[in-house]
Amino acid sequence: MRRAQLWHQYGILRIRDRSAGWLPPLVLLLGIVAVDYGTGTDFRIITWVVLVPGIAAALCGVWATAAFTGLVLVTYVTVEALFPNQFSAQFSDFTLIALGGMLATLACAVRVRGEERILRMRDVTETVRRTVLRPLPPGWGGLEHAEVYLAADTEARVGGDFYDIQPCPYGTRVLLGDVQGKGLGAVEAAAALLGTFREAGYHEADLATVGERLEVRILRHGRRVEELGRDDGDRFATAVLLEFPEGERGVVDVVNFGHEPPLVVGAGGVRSLPPGEGVPLGLGDLVPGAGAGGVAGRVCVQRVALAAGETLLLTTDGVTEARDAAGTFFPLEEVVGRAVAADARCVEPWRLVGVVSEGVERHSGGRLADDTTVFAVRVLR
Missing domain, CATH: 3.60.40.10 (PPM-type phosphatase domain)
Known part of the structure; x- marks a missing residue:
């Protein structure tokens, strides 16, 4: 109940009163893959998927951010496996993406905990207000x-x-x-x-x-x-x-x-x-x-x-x-x-x-x- 109230009050993007914070990072991920594939070896941006967990950390919950971290890793490995001649992936890139995803998930956990603390403070303030100004x-x-x-x-x-x-x-x-x-x-x-x-x-x-x-x-x-x-x-x-x-x-x-x-x-x-x-x-x-x-x-x-x-x-x-x-x-x-x-x-x-x-x-x-x-x-x- 508290988490639902938190998302209702602090949700940045909502569709039909439901959180749609997952939509921007998903669109970003698909866009990076499409642009990277369409530009060939001359303009390689598949490593930009490291940005996706960061966007998710700002808009989604902890589990959704972790899910996007896993998704970008799978996407990176899949792109490398499907197009071995087009992409020259490095293990350091994979490590960078994994580390960025973990840090984004940690940052999301800190953000959500802070929002929950704010919500509790607002509950206390509302109780005080209703006590003083009944x-x-x-x-x-x-x-x-x-x-x-x-x-x-x-x-x-x-x-x-x-x-x-x-x-x-x-x-x-x-x-x-x-x-x-x-x-x-x-x-x-x-x-x-x-x-x-x-x-x-x-x-x-x-x-x-x-x-x-x-x-x-x-x-x-x-x-x-x-x-x-x-x-x-x-x-x-x-x-x-x-x-x-x-x-x-x-x-x-x-x-x-x-x-x-x-x-x-x-x-x-x-x-x-x-x-x-x-x-x-x-x-x-x-x-x-x-x-x-x-x-x-x-x-x-x-x-x-x-x-x-x-x-x-x-x-x-x-x-x-x-x-x-x-x-x-x-x-x-x-x-x-x-x-x-x-x-x-x-x-x-x-x-x-x-x-x-x-x-x-x-x-x-x-x-x-x-x-x-x-x-x-x-x-x-």
């Missing part, structure tokens, strides 16, 4: 949602952006944020914040208390990291915390921790939510009079009215800071406004996410400088 069921918490996450490191596939939806007895809560920096340290901080949100977001009745718990968590995480002797203990995170209160339609409560304000997208156009007065998570102790732990009295909850069918669009700075070749930032609100004006169906979360993610990739030419998350939610009718 899949969200359709209609989760009474919300229609869509999300796209694009890692700047395409091999890592996970970074410091995070999001989640948490239904609770008090409504449904949504969190989106971006941890400062990159690498495993950012992933670790994001996982810590999400773990706190999933617990506090369910149990705490007050949204401000959930925000305070997030602040305390990232401070605790930073202290632990510093005790481990690492130099990334001063990480902070921008975030937006939302609540759709139970039994109250047409409103959303918002806590903004220094993040880009969400956009409200509806048939009537696009507007931005108030930016709020919060500072990023992890920097609360810098606010004058914040109190112990840097959280007391600093979490401000704003209530915003929503019209029926309006969608909240949340993004990380990978969207707003995406640049084109001329250095121009991606005009998010303008792009969304044009899309909605051209097609009112673009207010649907999955369409809206597609418009933004495709627009960012097109604007940046596919060169993402930072992790990019596009997240859209609206209340199910």
Whole structure:
């Protein structure tokens, strides 16, 4: 099963979803024999069959490469036996071909082992990604949602952006944020914040208390990291915390921790939510009079009215800071406004996410400088 998955992911040449890596070396072998026979003694290239195992090593598996090694040896001996007067074969040529085939087979074994190691690493990365950014069921918490996450490191596939939806007895809560920096340290901080949100977001009745718990968590995480002797203990995170209160339609409560304000997208156009007065998570102790732990009295909850069918669009700075070749930032609100004006169906979360993610990739030419998350939610009718 793993080998089949390996060939499916890394197969260079495929025909009808089957590996056809054997085709180029076979064509090369037949071509060498045909040219060598057709040119006579004036242009002798039968020893070029030594190239065939090398091509097979790059495109085929170990056993196929070994089979091509045997085939070229048989071909070389057969050509010599069938045309003794035309060819002047030497034992040194035969030895060269045999040695080249063995080295090609060894190189193929090393290549396949490396690809299997890469596949295992991708499996681990995928598990981490699904743990940090867990899949969200359709209609989760009474919300229609869509999300796209694009890692700047395409091999890592996970970074410091995070999001989640948490239904609770008090409504449904949504969190989106971006941890400062990159690498495993950012992933670790994001996982810590999400773990706190999933617990506090369910149990705490007050949204401000959930925000305070997030602040305390990232401070605790930073202290632990510093005790481990690492130099990334001063990480902070921008975030937006939302609540759709139970039994109250047409409103959303918002806590903004220094993040880009969400956009409200509806048939009537696009507007931005108030930016709020919060500072990023992890920097609360810098606010004058914040109190112990840097959280007391600093979490401000704003209530915003929503019209029926309006969608909240949340993004990380990978969207707003995406640049084109001329250095121009991606005009998010303008792009969304044009899309909605051209097609009112673009207010649907999955369409809206597609418009933004495709627009960012097109604007940046596919060169993402930072992790990019596009997240859209609206209340199910």
